Amino acid sequence: MTARGLYAIYDRTTLATDALDRVEAVLAGGACWLQYRDKRDTGIDAGLLGELRALTRTYGAQLIVNDDWQLAQAVAADGVHMGQSDGSVATARAALGTGAIIGVSCSGEIELARRGIEQGASYVSFGRFFDSHTKPDAPGADPSVLAQARALGVPVVAIGGIDIDNAGDIITAGADLIAVSGALFHAPDSGAAARALCALFEDTGSHAGA
Ligand SMILES: Cc1ncc(COP(=O)(O)OP(=O)(O)O)c(N)n1
Numbered sequence: 349m350t351a352r353g354l355y356a357i358y359d360r361t362t363l364a365t366d367a368l369d370r371v372e373a374v375l376a377g378g379a380c381w382l383q384y385r386d387k388r389d390t391g392i393d394a395g396l397l398g399e400l401r402a403l404t405r406t407y408g409a410q411l412i413v414n415d416d417w418q419l420a421q422a423v424a425a426d427g428v429h430m431g432q433s434d435g436s437v438a439t440a441r442a443a444l445g446t447g448a449i450i451g452v453s454c455s456g457e458i459e460l461a462r463r464g465i466e467q468g469a470s471y472v473s474f475g476r477f478f479d480s481h482t483k484p485d486a487p488g489a490d491p492s493v494l495a496q497a498r499a500l501g502v503p504v505v506a507i508g509g510i511d512i513d514n515a516g517d518i519i520t521a522g523a524d525l526i527a528v529s530g531a532l533f534h535a536p537d538s539g540a541a542a543r544a545l546c547a548l549f550e551d552t553g554s555h556a557g558a
């Protein structure tokens with residue numbers, strides 16, 4: 349499993365259409381993880397999730413479902429991303445097994461990351477680092493938390509307003525994966541945006557605090 353690179357967030361909440369062509373372009377462009385995020389109250393689109401499962405398999409990417417480990421299990425996703433109000437990480441780990449990817453939101457707080465790892469999280473996510481149209485009200489985080497988090501021994505994810513102009517600094521600050529939605533799925537060319545973000549990981553080999 350690759351745990352360094354581009355983590356694409358397919359945010360069904362803010363995308364007007366299913367945009368599966370964009371998902372495929374982003375995966376072909378090198379994204380190694382894809383998250384399905386849907387905050388609408390319209391019920392689960394099982395067909396869409398099935399398409400995402402097939403596309404991620406085709407491109408060798410990991411499929412992560414936001415918020416709901418039971419849904420992740422039902423669609424045979426590779427893992428789940430859990431916020432602080434999405435239930436017990438320990439329960440999710442017990443249900444999904446040792447091989448599942450389980451991420452936890454930590455805002456800018458290293459203590460939340462420690463607690464999440466104790467409960468079974470396999471990656472920790474920090475943000476928001478920049479203004480985000482996708483989630484404008486997410487609390488802010490300082491990039492220095494990324495270097496601190498590297499000592500915890502699991503992949504470190506950065507999220508929130510990341511784009512081609514600021515991603516290099518965030519990778520240098522310590523992110524193993526950059527989680528990106530708007531700068532991919534609202535770009536004029538989603539495939540080109542993915543390729544450009546992935547190329548930053550080749551140019552930025554060292555991390556602060558590594
Ligand atoms: C990779 C990643 N990091 C953080 C989040 C935010 O998750 P959460 O705190 O559950 O908030 P919502 O996305 O549910 O609004 C995420 N989805 N992915």
Ligand SMILES: Cc1nc(C(=O)O)sc1CCOP(=O)(O)O
Nearest residue numbers: 475476480482486508509529530
């Ligand atoms: C879903 C999400 N969570 C965040 C957090 O800080 O916890 S920021 C965010 C939105 C990510 O999308 P974009 O790349 O368009 O800003």
